[in-house]
Amino acid sequence: xxxxxxxxFIVDDEECVRKAFSRLLRSAGYQVVVFGxxxxxxxxxxxxxxxxxxxxxxxxEISGPKLQQILATRDAARPIIFLTGQDDAPVSLEARNQGTxxxxxxxxxxxxxxxxxxxAIRQDRLSRIARQASA
Amino acid sequence: xxxxxxxxxxxxxxxxxxLRLIGRSLYFQGVVGFCLFELAFYFAYxxxxxxxxxxxxPFWFPxxxxxxxxxxxxxxxxxxxxxAPLPIRLFVAVPPEMPLWFLLTTFAIDSAKGLLAASVLRRxxxxxxxxxxxxxxxxxxxxxxxxxxxxSAFFGAGARHLLGHSYWPAWQQWxxxxxxxxxxxxxxxxxxxxxxPWKMPLPxxxxxxxxxxxxxxxxxxxxxxxxxxxxxxxxxxxxxYAPVPFLFWxxxxxxxxxxxxAILIIAFFSVAAAIAGRGPFSDESPGDxxxxxxxxxxxxxxxxxxxxxxxxxxxxxxxxxxxxEERFRNIADAAPVMIWITGPDKFxxxxxxxxxxxxxxxxxxxxxxGWADSVHEEDRKxxxxxxxxxxxxxxxxxxxxxxxxxxxEYRWVLDQGAPRYASNGEFVGYVGTAMDITDRRxxxxxxxxxxxxxxxxxxxxxxxxxxxxxNQPLAAILSNAQAAQRFLTHDPADLAELRDxxxxxxxxxxxxxxxxxxxxxxxxxxxxQRQPIDINELVSAVLxxxxxxxxxxxxxxxxxxTPELPLINGDWVQLQQVLLNLITNACYAMSxxxxxGRQLIVRTGHLDGEGVRVxxxxxxxxxxxxxxARIFEPFYTTRAEGMGLGLTVCRTIIEFxxxxxxxxxxxxxxxxxxxxxxxxxxxxx
Numbered sequence: 001x002x003x004x005x006x007x008x009f010i011v012d013d014e015e016c017v018r019k020a021f022s023r024l025l026r027s028a029g030y031q032v033v034v035f036g037x038x039x040x041x042x043x044x045x046x047x048x049x050x051x052x053x054x055x056x057x058x059x060x061e062i063s064g065p066k067l068q069q070i071l072a073t074r075d076a077a078r079p080i081i082f083l084t085g086q087d088d089a090p091v092s093l094e095a096r097n098q099g100t101x102x103x104x105x106x107x108x109x110x111x112x113x114x115x116x117x118x119x120a121i122r123q124d125r126l127s128r129i130a131r132q133a134s135a
Numbered sequence: 136x137x138x139x140x141x142x143x144x145x146x147x148x149x150x151x152x153x154l155r156l157i158g159r160s161l162y163f164q165g166v167v168g169f170c171l172f173e174l175a176f177y178f179a180y181x182x183x184x185x186x187x188x189x190x191x192x193p194f195w196f197p198x199x200x201x202x203x204x205x206x207x208x209x210x211x212x213x214x215x216x217x218x219a220p221l222p223i224r225l226f227v228a229v230p231p232e233m234p235l236w237f238l239l240t241t242f243a244i245d246s247a248k249g250l251l252a253a254s255v256l257r258r259x260x261x262x263x264x265x266x267x268x269x270x271x272x273x274x275x276x277x278x279x280x281x282x283x284x285x286x287s288a289f290f291g292a293g294a295r296h297l298l299g300h301s302y303w304p305a306w307q308q309w310x311x312x313x314x315x316x317x318x319x320x321x322x323x324x325x326x327x328x329x330x331x332p333w334k335m336p337l338p339x340x341x342x343x344x345x346x347x348x349x350x351x352x353x354x355x356x357x358x359x360x361x362x363x364x365x366x367x368x369x370x371x372x373x374x375x376y377a378p379v380p381f382l383f384w385x386x387x388x389x390x391x392x393x394x395x396x397a398i399l400i401i402a403f404f405s406v407a408a409a410i411a412g413r414g415p416f417s418d419e420s421p422g423d424x425x426x427x428x429x430x431x432x433x434x435x436x437x438x439x440x441x442x443x444x445x446x447x448x449x450x451x452x453x454x455x456x457x458x459x460e461e462r463f464r465n466i467a468d469a470a471p472v473m474i475w476i477t478g479p480d481k482f483x484x485x486x487x488x489x490x491x492x493x494x495x496x497x498x499x500x501x502x503x504x505g506w507a508d509s510v511h512e513e514d515r516k517x518x519x520x521x522x523x524x525x526x527x528x529x530x531x532x533x534x535x536x537x538x539x540x541x542x543x544e545y546r547w548v549l550d551q552g553a554p555r556y557a558s559n560g561e562f563v564g565y566v567g568t569a570m571d572i573t574d575r576r577x578x579x580x581x582x583x584x585x586x587x588x589x590x591x592x593x594x595x596x597x598x599x600x601x602x603x604x605x606n607q608p609l610a611a612i613l614s615n616a617q618a619a620q621r622f623l624t625h626d627p628a629d630l631a632e633l634r635d636x637x638x639x640x641x642x643x644x645x646x647x648x649x650x651x652x653x654x655x656x657x658x659x660x661x662x663x664q665r666q667p668i669d670i671n672e673l674v675s676a677v678l679x680x681x682x683x684x685x686x687x688x689x690x691x692x693x694x695x696x697t698p699e700l701p702l703i704n705g706d707w708v709q710l711q712q713v714l715l716n717l718i719t720n721a722c723y724a725m726s727x728x729x730x731x732g733r734q735l736i737v738r739t740g741h742l743d744g745e746g747v748r749v750x751x752x753x754x755x756x757x758x759x760x761x762x763x764a765r766i767f768e769p770f771y772t773t774r775a776e777g778m779g780l781g782l783t784v785c786r787t788i789i790e791f792x793x794x795x796x797x798x799x800x801x802x803x804x805x806x807x808x809x810x811x812x813x814x815x816x817x818x819x820x
Contacts, residue, residue, distance in 0.1 A: 014607045018641050020614035027621035058603070058686040085603040085683065102493060106610035110617040 038062035052120035284313030495541025724755025
């Protein structure tokens with residue numbers, strides 16, 4: 001994956017949901033990689049890959065916010081958009097920190113999704129530039 | 136009589152002097168009975184031998200006396216009765232010029248006849264011997280009247296032949312003499328002595344008067360019929376037949392008792408007249424007269440006995456039928472349920488008093504199809520249809536309908552019917568019971584309402600999780616549809632992609648519809664519907680509903696399903712409610728547990744007996760040992776917002792399904808709740 005083509009990593013345990021988001025994002029020209037669980041993501045992803053995370057909050061075993069914490073400890077933090085159900089607001093409070101770009105409540109309007117993803121990718125690019133500069 | 140004296144005497148230590156006295160007096164009776172026999176035999180023998188030694192006696196009465204005495208005595212004492220006549224025969228009533236060998240021979244033949252006849256009767260006729268059935272009289276006529284005398288006649292005639300008589304006439308006389316005494320005298324002795332008529336309740340005065348009139352009629356007609364002046368009477372004279380109506384009167388109204396007595400009276404007059412040389416049996420030679428008289432008596436007595444027994448038997452059958460019917464009616468009227476009986480024509484033939492009391496109508500109103508009049512208009516068609524359908528298929532049925540009570544109130548009634556068959560397997564209609572179940576139904580309805588209320592409350596708590604379940608397909612559908620809109624603007628449009636999207640939308644929409652259907656069921660308040668259920672399928676459906684609830688509470692789910700469990704019979708919604716309750720309780724119990732230790736285990740398995748078992752285990756705070764039973768009591772709760780009815784309702788539901796619900800502590804941590812359900816019975820039962 002090159003820097004030129006930013007990738008959206010989708011992590012959601014619900015197959016139909018990740019498939020639908022993946023399609024929607026591809027229709028807008030994004031590269032998309034999907035994962036069925038946080039565990040699968042941790043196993044497969046490359047920390048140097050550019051892009052953002054579209055992350056389901058409620059997942060069995062490792063939840064969305066927990067995955068965020070793990071990535072932070074591994075120094076692999078990147079912009080994250082959380083997907084929440086209608087009732088997950090209290091849970092998502094713990095996920096309100098620096099890396100969080102926004103919360104999208106399912107069902108998600110395409111416009112809102114694109115806006116959030118665009119913002120996250122911009123943020124990712126900026127942080128990479130900053131890191132390169134400091135290096 | 137001898138029997139009783141014997142048995143009492145054999146009892147060495149009678150406890151009371153009073154009883155000993157009775158014993159002695161009975162022994163005295165036994166001795167008296169023996170003397171009476173001796174006396175009776177003496178007269179019978181003398182009378183029998185008085186017909187001159189020219190021929191065998193036309194009426195050999197000693198046979199009747201001996202047979203009757205043998206039947207009154209237990210076989211171990213028979214030797215006494217056999218030997219008792221010997222002195223009379225050898226020394227007391229000896230006709231002149233009778234050689235000793237002849238006396239001894241006839242003694243031996245007569246003894247053998249008596250023993251044989253008594254043995255046959257004891258073997259084939261019920262005690263006391265009263266000749267009450269056609270079978271009994273047939274056995275009696277065949278053996279005692281015919282076969283035994285005919286056989287003995289060969290020997291008797293042989294003895295007489297040696298005295299110089301011709302063989303075949305002697306044989307015939309011997310046979311007839313024996314046969315006539317057993318037809319004329321023996322039945323009378325059986326009925327009037329062995330049958331102990333004096334032990335029966337005293338007849339009504341009306342019957343006594345009738346009996347007296349009958350006896351008088353028989354004596355008068357008997358006297359005038361046979362004591363005619365002329366010895367050359369015409370058998371066509373009406374007076375000769377005058378006793379006949381009285382004979383039938385005796386047989387029809389007084390049975391064998393009357394018939395045997397009447398025959399004896401007629402025999403007495405006909406024989407007395409014949410001996411005196413008067414009447415119809417006096418104009419030929421003595422031998423021919425005797426044979427004519429014998430034929431006359433035989434042919435009058437035997438048919439009369441059959442008539443008497445047939446009538447008595449049908450009267451007895453009729454009475455026992457009436458008693459059976461009365462007993463049944465008493466049972467039906469006293470039973471705590473209403474009872475009805477229908478015939479093969481579907482018409483109601485009987486309905487118990489309890490039903491009539493209930494509806495306040497008369498038996499005539501309810502018979503036929505009248506019972507349906509009291510059934511509520513809205514239920515009537517269904518009730519009649521259910522009955523008719525089951526009837527035509529000869530199947531059991533069960534139905535509920537509203538029945539109008541005497542006070543106009545409609546009450547719910549449970550009516551159950553089953554086909555009934557005669558002993559020969561012939562279908563004879565239906566029998567059934569009806570029971571007022573209004574109060575039971577009210578309790579059931581209240582339980583149903585409570586269960587519903589509890590379910591709504593619980594579903595309210597789970598609303599977030601339930602919404603989530605619906606939200607997933609909706610989210611997928613929206614994004615898919617919007618993606619499709621965008622793909623359509625591409626040039627060229629990716630048709631393969633569009634096809635996939637539409638297929639997914641269809642799938643997701645169906646899934647959403649499925650969720651709504653399930654929720655509607657859960658929220659609804661429908662009638663209980665029993666259906667065959669695969670318990671694994673039910674558990675999976677419930678787990679889908681609570682999936683996000685478990686995730687949001689950081690509870691790991693572990694399932695152990697045993698495949699191919701037997702089906703159970705139950706209500707899908709209510710059983711889901713039980714499982715939902717157990718799972719939400721388990722979640723609540725684990726809310727204070729450390730996040731990495733929250734594990735919910737759901738297991739399904741076989742029950743030791745026949746059925747299935749479901750277990751919900753948690754790793755939570757557990758249940759104090761003393762409270763393991765109390766948790767099912769109403770209003771027991773550890774939750775601030777709980778009503779404390781969840782487990783109470785669960786137990787009611789499971790018990791309604793004839794299952795069991797119980798709690799147990801886990802060996803390590805937390806508690807397990809188990810419920811068992813019986814295997815579904817084969818359909819059609």
